[in-house]
Amino acid sequence: MRPSTTTALPGREYDALFAVLDDCAQATTLAEFKDLLMASLHERYRFPNTTFLTGATFRGAFRDPHPVTTGRITPIIDEYTSGWYADDMFATPQSYAALARTRAICHTSLRGLPSEAVTYLDRFLYRHRLRSASVLHLELAGHSHAMVGVFDDEDKGIAPERLASLGLLARQLSTFAQTLPGQVAPSWRAKLTPRQAQIGELVADGHTNDEIAATLTIGLDTVKKHVSAVLAATKSRNRVEFAKLVLTERLTPRT
Template sequence: MQRRPRTALSSAEYDAIFAVLDDCADATDLPDFKLRLMDALHARYRFPNTTFLTGPTFRGAFRDPSPVTTGRIPGIIDEYHSGWYLDDMFSTRESFAALGRTRAISHSALRSLPSEAVDYLEGFLYRHRLRSASVLHLSLANNAHAMVGIFDDEGKEVVGERLAGLSLLARQLSVFAQTLPGGPQRSWRSRLTPRQRELGELVADGNTNDEIAAVLQIQPDTVKKHVSQILATTGARNRVEFAKMVLTEKLTAG
């Protein structure tokens, strides 16, 4: 398989990358890092409209209820949360695959958008006069994810050398961001199979092995094995600690 040739970066592009990294270097936790990065993207790249969303999973980041936003984005973020986030073009499988190859992409690089994502592009972004969009994918502590959106109301698309530079920047920022506390925790659900999640809910509700076996119509010994696997996978020391983990997540989610 032939590799794509890398885009050569100018000294000016490297200067911008190093400046952003320097601006973020003293961040003490993830909330501080978010603010520093948003300021740096504006100061070093003149990106006026940006977002910083985080979540325990790739798609979960798009559901972030409290993203950091700048420019014109704060005025439309409530509408985004009303349902558009479900169809965000950067949450598609194609985007996920592309961001796995390069940490930064522009919306024009996505060639096979589903109809829902096209509706998002035309019915949401274009309607709010945001003519181009790009995203950086950052890795955070606890295997969490961050999506840094860049939007332009003049149609100045991020391409070529600038996009290649942002890809390199995103990789370097990820190395640093993974050391910062304050990030989203992975849901206990994301670590279990569908059957284990179903059984885990019953454990958290205080059911005994026999009661769970009766509900799921399986043998008590099978329940016992599943419970042991659930505790080992989630890191809970016992059923009480696991139940507390489940309850805490529900309360945090509101």
């Protein structure tokens, strides 16, 4: 795996990026890929505290009941999965829009977060002395999603050039991860256009029409038409029934 890009980055960033890609290229299954990526991020980038969460939708990934974790995240992950995941600042529409552009962001780049996300920062991350958080968004087979979290307890943050490097890394890792066996492609997308599938994910994640319109920067009437088309195409009687359809078509059980 080698990225094809004209983005100007320091040589050390390309060295680390290529090393991670080479490490992960040894994976033959998604489970192996998760473990190799976590180990490589630790060795190549010196990221000791990481998470790897997966789900059938963007927001659904944060509900992953079996995340892979390292470092100081491991002893607090049960607390996260018991309820804090719902307020994760990276599960917000702001994060969704930012990651669609760059694939890697730091929490400090998010503005106008809802009060629940601010509470998550103050009462969960900061309480556990995790002062900086970043995330990489990977696309898996069948349009499923992976969220790779990186956390720092020394308030160092991630430099802009490193964050740009991680965005390139996320794109390359997505391409590779989609080739791995053991993943089930959700079938609900089969009769939908790409835009309808995008809106369908947001509906399944519980977003209102107004929130979808704001997130995708499209008109409310356009959203309503797409939602109606999604429900009709998937033979769902309402949004709740559609959400159940989407969220039951998850990845195969992890080993």
